[in-house]
Every structure is written in structure tokens, then in C-alpha cells.
Amino acid sequence: MNPNHLARSQVRAESPGLWVLAWRRFCYDRVGLISFDIVLFFVALMAASATGLIASDWSIEVGVSHAPPTFMGPADASARITTGAAPPESAMSARETEGRNSDGVDPLAEILAEIRGANRSGARDVAIVDPLAEVLAQIRAGSSVESATDVRAPTLIFGGDKWGRDVLKKAIKGTETSMFVGLAAATLAALLGTVFGALAGYYGGWIDDFFNWFYSVFTSIPYLLLILAIAAVLNQKGTMTVVLILSLTGWTGIFRLIRAEYMKHKIREYVQAAEALGASDMRRMFVHILPNVSHVVLVQLSLHVVLFIKSEVVLSFLGFGVGVDTVSWGSMLNEAQSELLIGNWWQLAAATLAMAMLVTAFGLLTDALRDALDPKLK
Amino acid sequence: MSPMNSVKAMATGGILLSIRALRVSFRIDRTTTLDAVKDIDFDIPPNSTVALVGESGSGKSVTALAILGLLPRENATVGSGSRILYRDRNLLDVSEREMRKLRGSDISMIFQEPMNSLNPVFTVGFQLAEVLRQHAGLTRTQARSRAVELLAEVGIPEPEEKIGAYPFQLSGGQQQRVMIAMAIACEPRLLIADEPTTALDVTIQKQILELIADLQKRRGMSVLFITHDLAVVGEIADYVIVMREGTIREQGPVDQIFEAPLDDYTQALLLCRPHLARRPKRLPVIDDFLNHGPGTVRDVPERRRGLRGDEQIVLEAHHLGKSFYSRLGLFGQREFKAVRNVSFSLAKGKTLGVVGESGSGKTTVGLMLMRLHVASSGQVIFDGKDILALSPREAMPYKRRIQIVFQNPYSSLNPRFTIGQILTEPMTIHGIGADATQRRDMAYVLLEKVGLAGASFFKYPHEFSGGQRQRIAIARCLTMQPEVLICDESVSALDVSVQAQVLNLLQDLQDEYGMSYIFISHDLAVVKYMADQVMVLSEGEVVEIANSDEIYLNPQHPYTKKLLSSIPRGWHSRVPAT
Numbered sequence: 001m002n003p004n005h006l007a008r009s010q011v012r013a014e015s016p017g018l019w020v021l022a023w024r025r026f027c028y029d030r031v032g033l034i035s036f037d038i039v040l041f042f043v044a045l046m047a048a049s050a051t052g053l054i055a056s057d058w059s060i061e062v063g064v065s066h067a068p069p070t071f072m073g074p075a076d077a078s079a080r081i082t083t084g085a086a087p088p089e090s091a092m093s094a095r096e097t098e099g100r101n102s103d104g105v106d107p108l109a110e111i112l113a114e115i116r117g118a119n120r121s122g123a124r125d126v127a128i129v130d131p132l133a134e135v136l137a138q139i140r141a142g143s144s145v146e147s148a149t150d151v152r153a154p155t156l157i158f159g160g161d162k163w164g165r166d167v168l169k170k171a172i173k174g175t176e177t178s179m180f181v182g183l184a185a186a187t188l189a190a191l192l193g194t195v196f197g198a199l200a201g202y203y204g205g206w207i208d209d210f211f212n213w214f215y216s217v218f219t220s221i222p223y224l225l226l227i228l229a230i231a232a233v234l235n236q237k238g239t240m241t242v243v244l245i246l247s248l249t250g251w252t253g254i255f256r257l258i259r260a261e262y263m264k265h266k267i268r269e270y271v272q273a274a275e276a277l278g279a280s281d282m283r284r285m286f287v288h289i290l291p292n293v294s295h296v297v298l299v300q301l302s303l304h305v306v307l308f309i310k311s312e313v314v315l316s317f318l319g320f321g322v323g324v325d326t327v328s329w330g331s332m333l334n335e336a337q338s339e340l341l342i343g344n345w346w347q348l349a350a351a352t353l354a355m356a357m358l359v360t361a362f363g364l365l366t367d368a369l370r371d372a373l374d375p376k377l378k
Numbered sequence: 379m380s381p382m383n384s385v386k387a388m389a390t391g392g393i394l395l396s397i398r399a400l401r402v403s404f405r406i407d408r409t410t411t412l413d414a415v416k417d418i419d420f421d422i423p424p425n426s427t428v429a430l431v432g433e434s435g436s437g438k439s440v441t442a443l444a445i446l447g448l449l450p451r452e453n454a455t456v457g458s459g460s461r462i463l464y465r466d467r468n469l470l471d472v473s474e475r476e477m478r479k480l481r482g483s484d485i486s487m488i489f490q491e492p493m494n495s496l497n498p499v500f501t502v503g504f505q506l507a508e509v510l511r512q513h514a515g516l517t518r519t520q521a522r523s524r525a526v527e528l529l530a531e532v533g534i535p536e537p538e539e540k541i542g543a544y545p546f547q548l549s550g551g552q553q554q555r556v557m558i559a560m561a562i563a564c565e566p567r568l569l570i571a572d573e574p575t576t577a578l579d580v581t582i583q584k585q586i587l588e589l590i591a592d593l594q595k596r597r598g599m600s601v602l603f604i605t606h607d608l609a610v611v612g613e614i615a616d617y618v619i620v621m622r623e624g625t626i627r628e629q630g631p632v633d634q635i636f637e638a639p640l641d642d643y644t645q646a647l648l649l650c651r652p653h654l655a656r657r658p659k660r661l662p663v664i665d666d667f668l669n670h671g672p673g674t675v676r677d678v679p680e681r682r683r684g685l686r687g688d689e690q691i692v693l694e695a696h697h698l699g700k701s702f703y704s705r706l707g708l709f710g711q712r713e714f715k716a717v718r719n720v721s722f723s724l725a726k727g728k729t730l731g732v733v734g735e736s737g738s739g740k741t742t743v744g745l746m747l748m749r750l751h752v753a754s755s756g757q758v759i760f761d762g763k764d765i766l767a768l769s770p771r772e773a774m775p776y777k778r779r780i781q782i783v784f785q786n787p788y789s790s791l792n793p794r795f796t797i798g799q800i801l802t803e804p805m806t807i808h809g810i811g812a813d814a815t816q817r818r819d820m821a822y823v824l825l826e827k828v829g830l831a832g833a834s835f836f837k838y839p840h841e842f843s844g845g846q847r848q849r850i851a852i853a854r855c856l857t858m859q860p861e862v863l864i865c866d867e868s869v870s871a872l873d874v875s876v877q878a879q880v881l882n883l884l885q886d887l888q889d890e891y892g893m894s895y896i897f898i899s900h901d902l903a904v905v906k907y908m909a910d911q912v913m914v915l916s917e918g919e920v921v922e923i924a925n926s927d928e929i930y931l932n933p934q935h936p937y938t939k940k941l942l943s944s945i946p947r948g949w950h951s952r953v954p955a956t
Binding site for chain 1: 407774784789791793796804808855
């Protein structure tokens with residue numbers, strides 16, 4: 001056997017790369033690990049919600065309108081009356097009562113009775129068939145099943161919104177939307193920022209000038225105005241629109257940092273050595289330098305996830321965010337605005353709690369990452 | 379001062395500072411601690427210069443920091459029972475407040491990098507006066523006039539004007555003089571100088587050494603001189619302490635250390651360093667002494683250097699020039715000529731040494747040959763073609779035939795690549811070797827050739843020491859089997875003993891493959907050892923080019939003479955030749 005092969009197999013296991021060393025440093029950081037677990041939990045929640053394992057039935061109205069959380073007990077009658085005064089509530093209950101009354105009632109019953117009465121007196125051979133009989137039978141069968149489940153819960157675990165939807169499920173579904181927006185927008189922004197920054201920092205000269213002009217013009221426009229402009233151009237509401245808005249406006253910070261890193265690294269001796277041995281520009285940029293600045297990208301990515309989650313909330317709160325058919329933390333907060341007036345705090349609390357937990361954990365994780373990835377290498 | 383004085387001082391029992399059973403350890407991470415200083419004892423007599431000599435990691439700087447109470451508090455621990463006695467007090471027990479007082483007035487320190495030690499946003503006069511106001515309690519005007527005196531004392535021309543200068547307006551040597559002025563401002567009894575001349579050019583080094591020796595005598599203070607360079611020690615020390623890996627290997631008066639060293643390591647240090655008068659075929663390395671005893675390294679045959687004139691020429695440079703432009707106003711620009719009209723030819727299998735001080739353009743010449751810098755003018759004829767005139771695509775096949783080893787082994791290897799990736803990358807780019815397996819096998823052969831274990835293939839650069847990294851960088855060049863290898867200060871950042879090993883490796887490789895070297899260095903002794911021909915550069919121009927023995931024995935140009943006379947010649951310069 002070749003002794004080299006022996007040596008190779010022996011050594012492979014015990015030669016940690018820089019990423020492994022960073023991971024080991026990270027493992028000593030207790031706060032970082034806990035934050036990491038919390039973030040993982042949210043990611044798992046997002047995945048489960050996206051695949052429909054949980055909270056896929058968030059839009060079903062399972063509780064009474066404004067159902068309070070279980071631990072508070074059902075709302076008392078007086079409270080119901082006051083809440084009943086709210087216009088959507090009254091409209092809803094009117095619809096409901098109407099619906100219940102009309103359920104299973106045959107609209108042709110009176111006419112048929114008349115016709116049959118007339119027949120008894122006149123043409124007796126003609127059999128009068130009720131054309132709605134089958135439909136009615138179906139409706140009656142169906143409504144008997146439906147009315148069995150239609151008993152609405154007076155309380156829900158974390159309360160209900162004004163349609164009686166479960167706030168907990170909404171919060172989980174909102175996590176999916178908000179996390180997706182945060183992660184997708186941050187990834188896209190980091191990609192844009194890294195590629196632009198790499199080109200500008202590495203080549204310098206007119207390419208750098210071009211990107212700097214672009215950057216300066218971009219950042220000189222007020223942030224919200226830019227968001228509104230992009231929203232107007234895209235002209236449709238939806239999750240992907242929000243992702244695009246956030247990433248198209250958010251790459252600038254990453255660009256500036258990566259550009260500086262590339263300017264610093266391109267004159268390092270290892271890059272010169274790569275040039276000396278004939279490595280192409282692309283190879284030097286993305287094979288040699290990129291792994292050495294990737295820790296900056298990673299920390300920025302994590303930082304921007306937090307930033308974009310918060311931005312999505314603000315956008316949705318202002319009404320520029322996700323569409324009405326999707327729920328996000330921002331849209332929950334938007335609804336909570338009017339609910340808070342009548343003292344229903346639970347939707348606000350659910351959205352805020354979920355967001356605060358994730359954002360704090362992500363922020364601490366970013367700090368821990370920064371500490372662990374800081375290359376203390378000469 | 380003669381070494382006899384210090385011996386006398388010791389005999390009379392006058393001791394300024396004494397260190398007893400000093401132990402310092404650093405916590406690296408949760409599980410590992412590093413014992414930087416392991417139980418050392420030594421004394422500093424008054425009015426003398428004590429040199430603390432050792433390679434990196436020997437614990438010499440840590441010792442100095444311990445004396446000043448400047449060890450990083452978060453991870454350094456001083457062992458119990460350690461004592462640093464100064465005026466009957468243990469400096470390790472003194473309160474932080476008192477220590478601060480002592481640091482300014484009784485014990486002061488100068489550091490290696492003057493540029494980093496001075497605050498760039500204050501004038502040197504302000505920084506100097508601040509020290510005087512704080513420690514000597516002088517008023518603003520008193521401090522200012524005293525500062526002018528001090529600047530004059532450390533040999534800064536026109537001190538009245540220079541007092542308003544910012545650090546960047548001074549040269550490196552002047553900055554170090556300002557640092558020295560600050561250190562001696564309060565008439566300390568002990569001056570600690572931590573590698574004060576390592577970052578400076580050889581001519582400036584000589585001036586600073588003379589200044590320190592002069593001040594020591596004039597002020598009657600003691601100097602603890604920390605250095606890795608025995609030649610410097612030989613010139614100025616009265617008493618020498620040799621440290622290695624946290625322990626003292628040998629200490630004694632300077633004549634004893636240089637004339638009759640007892641310790642193997644001391645002997646090795648004295649002989650590892652290339653010497654201007656000798657050129658053995660191989661330089662002795664530390665291991666020779668420690669493993670086989672000193673006897674084996676004596677009487678090594680000398681190597682003959684020099685060109686006879688009938689050698690085959692592989693590379694010729696004609697009238698190379700390089701200008702840098704800095705913007706002046708809106709449209710104007712100022713031209714700075716870094717290299718002017720440099721011509722030379724390189725013989726096959728021989729070494730051309732390039733020497734000069736910082737800013738002489740020697741590195742720029744190397745980078746132009748590599749096409750890493752675009753030359754402003756001139757030609758480089760290699761294999762019958764002007765390689766500077768080729769397009770990048772046309773130049774590709776020539777790239778692998780001229781390679782470069784950089785100065786800093788810590789930054790010239792990509793930290794995210796394994797050694798295997800580093801070595802196989804150039805082969806992949808240039809299509810050397812048939813497939814990945816063959817390239818890997820070639821990498822193993824080269825690792826062995828440069829003296830590294832095959833197991834290194836999967837390791838990362840941070841797992842290797844400086845010398846080992848430089849071997850990896852050399853192996854990376856060898857993968858392309860170059861005909862010309864440019865060594866740009868390739869051994870300057872290495873310890874003396876490691877330097878000898880790498881120089882031996884380079885020489886072995888030249889003997890085996892017949893490569894031609896362009897050996898760029900500020901270190902004249904190393905160039906003398908390695909080069910057949912030497913080119914002296916000053917301010918971008920060639921002042922002299924000749925066979926190395928000729929240039930060192932009989933320099934023609936005044937600049938060459940000045941440069942050669944600045945080389946520290948060690949102990950032997952103080953003993954009249956017999």
C-alpha cells in the first residue's frame with residue numbers, strides 16, 4: 001500500500017479548516033447557541049407551515065368573533081353587545097342569522113302547494129314534480145353536517161380576530177411569510193451587493209466609478225419614496241413584490257462593505273501570487289478572494305434578515321406589503337390597530353411576541369457569528 | 379564601553395533590576411495555556427546595556443512587558459513566586475497607580491514600529507510635551523523648550539521647526555528618534571528597547587544604534603536591548619542573555635558569549651547567520667548543533683560564487699522604468715519615478731542579488747518582471763521575446779517559467795485553501811499533469827522535496843509556522859518548473875535559524891534544477907551568501923552591478939560603500955583585528 005494513502009486517511013479527520021474552527025468557537029458561545037436554536041425553531045416553523053403541516057387552515061373561522069384567549073374565559077354578554085355594535089360584526093351576524101333562517105327552506109313550497117291545490121280541483125292526471133326536491137335534499141343533508149361543526153368556540157388558545165380566526169395559527173402563518181420575505185430579500189440583496197461590490201472593488205477604475213455613481217444616486221433617494229416607486233412600477237401586491245422591493249433597495253450597505261473588502265484583499269500577497277501563477281480575474285475574484293470575505297457576507301446577510309423582517313412589517317402595516325389573501329406579522333399589526341381600540345390586545349401581542357423573539361435571536365446570532373468568524377489570522 | 383566595566387559593576391554588587399523565577403503563561407483558549415516564560419533569572423546592572431536575544435516565541439518581549447506591568451490582563455498569568463525587584467520593591471506587587479508613575483519616570487520603553495507608536499493626529503512636539511507635563515510636572519512653556527532640547531539631543535535637525543511636525547512628515551528613522559526622545563524625556567534609569575531597529579534600513583539602523591549607545595553613556599542609564607540579531611548585540615551590549623522557548627539558554631558578558639559560547643544553541647545562532655567573510659556550501663542549522671554537536675558543522679567547504687562571463691543568459695532587462703502618478707489639483711499630475719533605466723542580465727543557474735534600502739525600487743523591478751506591475755518603459759527579453767510587450771493571452775505560457783516567492787509567508791498563501799489546493803491550482807491552470815491523481819502525486823513529491831510531510835496535503839496554512847509556509851510557497855512555484863525564480867525578501871521575515879534552512883533549500887533546488895534566481899533583499903549578508911552577482915539600487919537607479927565578492931571587497935560607488943559600512947559587524951568589530 002502506498003504510504004501516502006495511509007498518511008492521507010489518517011490526517012484527513014484531524015485537520016480543521018477555518019470554517020470548522022469558527023464553528024468550534026461558535027459552540028463556546030452559549031448565547032449564540034441558544035439564539036441559533038430559536039432561529040432554527042422559527043425556520044422549522046416556517047418549513048412546516050409552508051409544506052402545509054401546520055396552520056394550513058388558518059383562514060377558517062373557528063371561533064366566535066373576537067374570541068378571547070382561553071385563559072381569560074369567554075367574553076361576557078355585555079362585552080358581546082358592545083362588540084356587536086361594530087359595523088362588520090353587525091353585518092356578519094345579520095348575514096349569519098339570515099343564512100340560518102333560510103337554510104333548508106324550500107322557496108317553491110308555497111307555489112307548489114298552490115299548484116297542487118289547483119290540480120286537485122282541475123286536471124287530476126298530471127303528477128306535479130318538485131324540481132328542487134333533490135337539491136333541497138342535498139342542502140338539508142349538507143346543512144345538518146355543517147351546522148354540527150358550525151358551533152363556534154367561545155375562546156381560542158391565543159384568541160381570535162374579528163372574523164373568529166385563530167390568532168396562533170395566523171401568527172404561525174405570518175412567521176412563514178415574514179421569514180420568507182426576510183430570508184429571500186436578504187439573500188438577493190447580499191447577492192447583488194456582493195457581485196457589485198466584488199466588481200467595483202476588484203477592478204477599480206471606471207467600473208468602480210460607475211457603481212459608485214449608481215450607489216450614490218440610489219442612496220440619495222429617500223428610502224420610503226424609493227419603495228413606493230418600485231411598488232408602483234411592479235404594480236401588484238404580493239410576497240414576491242415585497243421581496244423585490246426590499247432587496248432592490250437594501251443591497252447598498254453590503255455593496256459598500258464588500259467593495260472595501262475587495263479593495264483590501266486584491267493587493268494582498270496571496271492574490272498577487274495567484275496572479276503570478278496565471279489565475280484569471282474571475283478565478284481570483286470568486287475562488288480566491290470570495291471565501292476570504294465570505295464571513296463579512298454572512299454577517300451582513302444575517303443582519304439584513306432582521307432588517308428586512310422589520311421592514312416587511314412596516315410595509316405591510318402601511319398597506320404596501322403582502323396582499324389581503326396572505327397573512328404576515330405586518331398585516332396582523334395592521335388589523336390590531338382597530339382591535340386595540342376595543343381592547344382586544346391578543347393579535348398585537350402574538351405578532352409582536354413572535355417578531356421580537358425572532359429578531360432578538362437573529363440579532364444575537366449575528367453578534368455570535370461575527371465573533372466566531374472574526375479571522376484572528378495573520 | 380568595554381565589557382570589563384559591566385563585569386566590574388556586577389562584581390561590586392550594584393544591581394538596578396533583578397528578575398527572579400519569572401514565569402508567565404497565556405491562556406489560548408479554554409483548554410490550552412502557553413508557558414511563554416518559564417522560570418528565568420537575570421540581573422540588570424546600572425549604567426550598562428543588557429541584550430536579550432532570541433528568536434520569535436522565545437519570550438523576550440513578554441519579559442519586557444512583565445517588567446513594565448503591561449501584560450494583557452485578560453489572558454496572561456504571572457506565576458506565583460515570580461519577582462521583579464527594583465529598588466527593593468517587587469514590581470509585580472506594586473499598584474497600578476504607582477506602576478504608571480514608574481513607567482514614565484524610572485522605566486520607559488521604545489517599540490519596534492515607530493509609525494504605530496506615535497499618534498498620527500498630534501504633532502510630535504505636543505506628544506513629547508505631554509509626557510513632560512504629566513510625569514515631570516512642567517508648565518506648557520517649560521515643556522516646549524525642554525522638548526526642543528530633547529529633539530536636539532536625539533539628533534533631529536532643526537528641532538525648533540520639527541517640533542510642529544506631524545509624524546507622517548518625518549522619516550522612519552526620525553520617528554524612531556522622536557520615540558527615543560519621549561522615552562528618555564523623564565531621565566529613566568532603565569530604557570527597554572524592543573527591536574528598535576528591526577523595521578529600519580541598515581544605514582538608519584546604524585545611526586539609531588549609535589544614538590542609543592551614546593545616550594546610555596551620557597545619561598548613565600541602563601538599557602535592556604531586545605533583539606533577534608546577534609550582530610547588533612555584538613556591537614552594543616555589555617551583557618548578553620540568550621533565550622529560547624521561554625528559558626534562558628546562556629547568559630554572560632558579551633566577550634564570553636561571542637568568544638567562548640558554552641551552549642549549543644548560542645553557538646548555532648552565531649553560525650546560522652550568513653557571514654560576510656565566509657560562504658560555506660551549506661549554512662549550519664540549529665538541528666545540526668542540537669542533535670549532532672557543534673563538531674559536525676566546522677570545516678564545511680566554501681562555495682565559489684561569481685560569473686566568469688561565458689554563462690548562458692536566460693533573461694535580459696533593458697532600460698526598465700516605472701513611474702507612478704499622483705493627482706495634483708484638478709487636472710495636473712505629479713510623476714514619481716520609482717525605477718529608472720534599470721538594465722541587467724541573468725545567467726542560467728546563477729543568482730542575481732538585488733540590494734537597496736526601502737524605496738529604492740527593488741521590489742518594483744521584481745513585480746515588473748512578473749508583469750504584476752506594468753512597466754512604463756523598457757524591455758525584458760526572455761527566450762528571444764520581449765515578454766512585457768505580449769498580450770495577457772500570449773504571456774500565459776511564459777508566466778509559469780518566471781515565478782516569485784513573496785516576503786510574507788503569512789499572507790502569500792490563501793488561508794481558505796488546503797495545501798493540496800494551493801499546490802494543484804497552478805498545475806490545473808497551466809495544464810500540467812494528466813489528471814487530478816497525477817497532480818496530487820506530483821504535489822506529494824514536491825512536499826517531500828521542500829521537507830514537509832505528505833500529511834500536509836490536507837492541512838491549512840494556519841497550521842504551519844512561518845518557515846514551513848515559505849517552503850509551501852516555494853513548492854507552489856516548483857509545480858510550474860520555472861526557469862527563473864524571483865525571491866522578493868523571501869527570507870527576511872523568518873527567524874535566523876529558519877532563514878538558514880530556507881536558504882539551504884533554495885540553494886539545493888538551484889543545484890538540482892539549474893534555476894536562475896533574482897534574490898531581492900535588504901539584508902546584505904544574506905545577499906552576499908546567496909548571490910553570484912549583485913546589483914545595488916538607490917532611488918530607482920542602478921548604482922553598481924558586479925560579482926558579489928568584488929562588490930563586497932572593493933565597492934566602487936560611494937553609496938555602496940556607505941551601505942556596506944552600515945552592516946553591523948557584531949562583536950568582531952569591537953575587537954581590534956589581530
